[in-house]
Amino acid sequence: MSGSPIRSATTAPTSASGPGGSIYDLGYQSYQGPRLGRSSAVRALYGQSLRACFGIGRGGRAKIAPFTLAGLAVLPAVLAVGFAALAAQAGPGGEVIEEASPIRYETYHGLVSVLIMLFCAAQAPELFGRDQRYSVLPLYFSRALTRSDYAVAKVGGLITALLAVELAPYIVLFIGRVLVAPDPATGLADEIGNVPRFLLQGALVAGLMGGIAGLIAAWTPRRAYATAAIIAVLIIPPIIVGIVGQLTNQDLARAIVLFSPADILDGTNAAIFGSIADSPVVASVDLPGWAYLAAAAFGIVGSIGLTVRRYLRIAT
């Protein structure tokens, strides 16, 4: 019978085929397609880690903390831009008001550093602890990626997420100011100088906080403990430094200030923007700017290195 209304044009494997019809083979097929190896696996893990930091792919509840914190971090910038727009309309008097605005590139770090820290403390434990707690690591390590690939992809995802949260407000501020300026071209010229500055500060914050949070979370699979430890490491040292600075001489404070990540970032912020540090101790200790930058770089590399080492040696 030649006039069958059904004609199948698939290239699926067939079990049997005749002029009147075909049976397609639904049995197990072997995979003959491309195998992309380590780099593809690493990129996939990096992407998944980045999305997991924002709770994407994990249901609604997982998104609450990250998006709230990110939203709060951007909020001052949005307000500042709105304020600036109103001030621009108000004319010269508005400029005075605008100059007095506390929301500027150099002050932004002080405004949102706590939010960034909370973001790390909330997301890093889940990112690193989950696979350890549920013993999923052997399944990863028995695949195309190496142990160090795994660590780097995870840390990379975390740092990238932090970078996004950290830079968004600066970018909003930048664009807002450019648009709000009476002449966008001169506005751009005015503001452009800040771009490399905030990019650098943002990168240092993301790198250092992310690196430290990742390291702590990699060592502490229990979520609550990791969160508490991350917060402690970021909050307690500045307090100690402050106390030491008040009670003793400056030399001791100068010696220990570089061990406090929060103070390091405070110092880099001051160094990059040429402003005064928020912390009185940092302001008075008078270390050269490059000291903070070097300490930050060292901290970033060190913490990532130690995280990789942790995964190289973790037992399966």
Place this chain on the structure above:
Amino acid sequence: MTASPLPAVEPTPVAAATPALEVDHVSRWYGNVVAVNDISFALGPGVTGLLGPNGAGKSTLLHLMAGLLAPSAGRVLVEGETAWRRPEMYRHIGLVPEREAVHSYLSGLEFARLNARLQGVADPDAAAARAIATVDLTDAADRAIGTYSKGMRQRAKLAGALVHEPTVLLLDEPFNGMDPRQRLHMMALLRSMAAAGRTILFSSHILEEVERLADSVLVVYAGRLAAAGDFRSIRRLMTDRPHTFTVRSSDDRRLASALLADPAVFGAELIDGRVLIRTADYDAFTRALPQVARASAVSLFEVAPTDDSLESVFSYLVRR
């Protein structure tokens, strides 16, 4: 086969001694969830296997029997007396639970001694040493349990349950994770204890183990007792289910057609180099087979009931 240690639920004709452990119309529920539903049986000396699918109520039943849970209805009787809330009754029972972790920093001997003292045994040191010797752990008794292999850990738990010389021993999945040699040792140990007069009940998923070790079985399904006794006898009782036999012979086709002429046979299949025969009349067929074979001049090399295994009985029971 040794005599079944499991008297039927009806009283036996000979005046039996009080059973070591009896479960009398016991139920246990949690709110609306009925974990154990009106189960009755009695245990005597020997080894009994407790089987059932996951979630059938085996662990609950073991805990009820050990006195760790109160029945919601019914009674658990130890040596004829109710066990609940009478600590002296618990002396008769030893439980080896599946999951409970043993403190891994204790040595085997210390663990046994701890149990002995908790049980209020008169001379804890001697009792502990004796129990350790029974399970053949004397060489490793002074090492921390954390250094033991899986099989040794199970034996340590067993020693802990034996210190007070209970007459009844309850074990929850005792062979879990043991390698073949450890399992053989443990089986030999349990068999010797049963031969010495102890009543042993163990639960397991591994039917081949139960088949080898247990004199009789209790099958639990959905909280109810589905069957009790020697599993071969249980199979005979499953009269609503046809028996199947496989036969290997010198001429399968000839044998098959000759057998089909016999009224006891209602199916014969040539498969896999054998004849698969279905019959509704076990007795008539088993007598007919050699006679039909002789009459047809066919040699019989292998005859086996295909569903006489515990596995087959079990799957039938839990599919109703």
Place this chain on the structure above:
Amino acid sequence: MVAGANRDRASEGTLHGLMSLIALSGLTRHYPRGVVALDGLTLELEPGIIGLVGANGAGKSTLIKILLGLLEPTSGDASVMDLDVRTQGTTIRQFVGYMPEYDCLPPDSSATDFVTHMARMSGLPSTAARERTAEVLRHVGLYEERYRAIGGYSTGMKQRVKLAQALVHDPRLLLLDEPTNGLDPAGRDEMLALVRRTGTEFGIAVVVASHLLGEIERVCDFLVAIDAGRLLRAAPLGTFTERTGVLAIEVEEGEVALTAALTARGLQTVADGRTVLIAVADDRPFDIVRDAIAELGLPLVRLEQRRQSLEDLFRDDVPPAPASAAAPAAPPATGVGGGEAR
């Protein structure tokens, strides 16, 4: 990055016969506290369904981890599909699937999400990962439940997910560590059938590590037995379960009469409980037995030539009472030797 040499058709397509699947040479692994898990293990395995049994100790899990590159050997060499585990581990792992013994699944992921992610971790592109996941989940028997979180799965379903993630990247070799762990009898049956199918229909070489000899007998063609880190035996399964020269006859009643009748006809007969045992060296006794039973009108329940069992390998003492040693036709005492084959 996959080296081109390892992806050429020659090594992928010709699985059977041209390469050794696993080759070990003096493989040793020590753990702290003096535990020796593997001690100078040397063997070579061809593709098939291979059972791995360990008596005493951690040998089999350790071996699997070394093959996967999860553990370093203390000394000795190992190779998988002619690739060295120390230097070519990443390549090996692209073609090996691993199903661990313990729980290793995150409870808040769905089976689909998790297995797709694992496929990507094995280097599959994202579309292929999704499609393979869907297919493999069907092959292991997970249907609508695959979209629910794994935390709510039964043990059987979790084991299937573990198997799926091991299969999703179409490995050439599957390493299964106690695949029926925690499953009830029905679940075990299904898993064993799935394993058997994988080895036979799917064309994948399988190594099953198990402490349950019955399972190994059912599913595997070849057995590797390790004892205290040393190789005890490595041989096709058939050699462990050879027939002995003992024929077991089970009749529902009348054993005594039968024993007498057979002895009268010149056969060496021993009674063991309800079973009657005779020595067989050739085909002649079978008809004599048949005729004796027929004449007496006895119900014949079972007629079976006794076989050695895998367990004999692990007995370190004289086997307990039942009769493999009772028959006078001198079958081997313990371990494995040639039983008299028919």
